[in-house]
Amino acid sequence: MAGAIIENMSTKKLVILGFFILVFQILSVMVGAFIAPSPTSAIRYLATKCINRHRTLGWLMPWGSNRCQQIHSFDEPLAKIVDANDIVFAVHLPLPDTEMSPWFQYMLAVLQFDIAFKMINPIEDDVIVTIDARLAHRDDLKSEWSTKFHSVEQRPLKCTFEVAKTYENEGRFYQCDPVPFMELGSVAHKYFLINLRLPVNDTVNVGIGDIKDVHVVGIHQNGGFTKVWISMKTVFTPWISMETVWYWHRISLMARPPVLLEKVIVALGISMTFLNVPVEWLSLGFEWTWMLLYEDVQQGVFYSALFCFWIIFCGEHLMDQSRRNRLSAYWWQLGLVVFGSSVLLIFDLSERGAHLTNPFYSVWASETGTRVAITFIIVAGISVCLYFLSLCVMVRCVFRNIGGKMQQLPAMPEAKRRHYKGIIFRFKFLMLVTLACAAMTVIFFILNQVSEGHWHWGDFTLQAHSAFVTGVYGMWNLYVSTIMFLYAPSHKFNKQSLRLCSLLADMQEKPESQETQLTLEEQGPTETYRITGKVAEE
Incomplete structure (x- = not known):
């Protein structure tokens, strides 16, 4: 991930980007608060x-x-x-x-x-x-x-x-x-x-x-909320899908194959696109009784990809870890995500899947069904708790490594010092955004529970529940969009790589008249390259 946009972006540009993200977040909340009626x-x-x-x-x-x-x-x-x-x-x-x-x-x-x-x-x-x-x-x-x-x-x-x-x-x-x-x-x-x-x-x-x-x-x-909801999905779908294609195009221009972290970011963009696709437009003309089950699958795929991204991002930033860039290094954390998602999917199929043929069915109707349902929920809850415990441990290890590297920065060579500063900055920035997203979700949830669903503000009525739904939905889209943009390879880094390739070609084609030593060190979270050659100077 060396040469990401966030490493080459100035503080001024980063602040401007953060301002625009905040504006879009406020707009997504206002759409639900002032335009959309109550969801149900x-x-x-x-x-x-x-x-x-x-x-x-x-x-x-x-x-x-x-x-x-x-x-x-x-x-x-x-x-x-x-x-x-x-x-x-x-x-x-x-x-x-x-x-x-x-x-x-x-x-x-x-x-x-x-x-x-x-x-x-x-x-x-x-x-x-x-x-x-x-x-x-x-x-x-x-x-x-x-x-x-x-x-x-x-x-x-x-x-x-x-x-x-x-x-x-x-x-x-x-x-x-x-x-x-x-x-x-x-x-x-x-x-x-x-x-x-x-x-x-x-x-x-x-x-x-x-x-x-x-x-x-x-x-x-409510029909009015459905119109607002589908409109938001229609706007976000081309945005996230085009950015996912753009991100993968940037990765494909690199001289090396994509690393694990880049692949999981692409998977996160694809899962967000899958969640955004406004299939509801077609459901207006067809009797698709499976739409509730389909929406649950959409959300499950996105949250599974998000949890996998968090684990891999933290793991790839354990800078002293030797088993980097391997999916097998995270087998038990990812296994918890897959297992928990599978359990919830089976539970959902047993309930809403049965509604496709019998809408009166309820898994809670019998004592046996209730016990099985509670067992599934408890097992999934244990998996989620173990996952977050593992994530907290991993985040603690990363911050501990960051503290150690911060003390060693003054004694490092210039190139290595800049490399570690970029890694530390990227990780802290993402953790800050992630914590902000989680905090906003919790705050909106609490406000939604303690309020009556709407507030009166002068001549306006604010729909708190709608603002919660549209605000969280817009927040996750902005979160994924920000990740793909900031961690895409920078065009500055690509230009440097192209210049290096040109110099290496000259080394092979031109006779050596005056020797000059050229050394390039590219150190990323997953690999280190060292190229040394002699460049002819005319």
């Missing part, structure tokens, strides 16, 4: 209690000209003569006079049960609720409903009663945790209809209490 919206729907005496498989509408026969409360006289298996909870998404849009990207749904306490029918511990769920769609209010999915699922029901369980407190409601219900990776239709039953027999749905109402909370990405 949550709409609460009260399920309509429909009567289906013949238990047909037809679709029951909660409202409209062909709405179902309804009961408003289970305390009505009609409800007392209706079998519990004849009750169907119907929910139409979205609300009347509105429609869904592909700009929403995905749709999640959770159930919220209103359960009243009764002494003769309390909620048992560790109870499981069985749900017979069906989902249909259509794009025209006059057309028939098309069945999309049908499944019978089980979910753990966790409720607490905050007061004493006595006759005086009968009728008060339990505090129940939301129940995961459905996840759709594409919103390609305008209208959706959910029909769900809670079948009852001697072994099913026993001990779930006196259910009064069922609420469905639908969560989807």
Whole structure:
């Protein structure tokens, strides 16, 4: 990496570059704060209690000209003569006079049960609720409903009663945790209809209490945020991809083959480009239910490449290490990254991969699935902790070596002293940028958790959550772009190399008339070259 741009760039130019990076970072935050709406919206729907005496498989509408026969409360006289298996909870998404849009990207749904306490029918511990769920769609209010999915699922029901369980407190409601219900990776239709039953027999749905109402909370990405998000990806994609090509072109002009650190920087640029590709444009016209899984893979590839870059960058700057420029020297750190990423990928495939055929599936529905999922997460967490522990140890060794070299600098030859100063400056600069990126991520995350999602500032509304998302996304693009630019071979270094090659050619072609000794030392983090020859002077 000798001869990188950062080694030949003046302090003034470096400050100017840092200023422009800061400006672009502020712009990416402002786009989310002032232009984009909140990333997601949550709409609460009260399920309509429909009567289906013949238990047909037809679709029951909660409202409209062909709405179902309804009961408003289970305390009505009609409800007392209706079998519990004849009750169907119907929910139409979205609300009347509105429609869904592909700009929403995905749709999640959770159930919220209103359960009243009764002494003769309390909620048992560790109870499981069985749900017979069906989902249909259509794009025209006059057309028939098309069945999309049908499944019978089980979910753990966790409720607490905050007061004493006595006759005086009968009728008060339990505090129940939301129940995961459905996840759709594409919103390609305008209208959706959910029909769900809670079948009852001697072994099913026993001990779930006196259910009064069922609420469905639908969560989807806002269309306005999707437009801003795709626009940012469309801008960053050519920027990072062209810079990656430019960086590799600079490397290919070198007289030597690329070293390991240069290869991993190229891999980082490719992974960032892969994350940036705005496939969402195509998802607007196609029903791609695998988009959520694809986005997880994109992020996983980028973060894996980033973690590998950090390890190799630190290792290649252990200036006294003999096993440099070898991937095998980092086998166990990179093995942790690959292992942790593989574990998370398997977990993601088991959850979102199953949603491709059954959006009602949840790995958390059963005790066995929950244990397996927790095991996968713990194993991945241990791998990440070991990785960061190894990274901290490596960073400590590098700074210790830097301290030793700083003390030896005055006694070194001029060329060697400049070489080590360049390495030290590069490493400290990158560590400073990396720490700044990590700090901003943590700060934005904390602000996003403690705020209500938006702040009012005069006549303007600042969307804190959107600013967090767009700010972090822009920050990582700027981080990768800065790395590729600053650590690309300098044109000054290339000119010096070309001049040397010309002199060496003259040494072979011209007869020696007057001898002059020429010595070039190129010392990089991975190799040292020494060329000595005699140059003819006319």
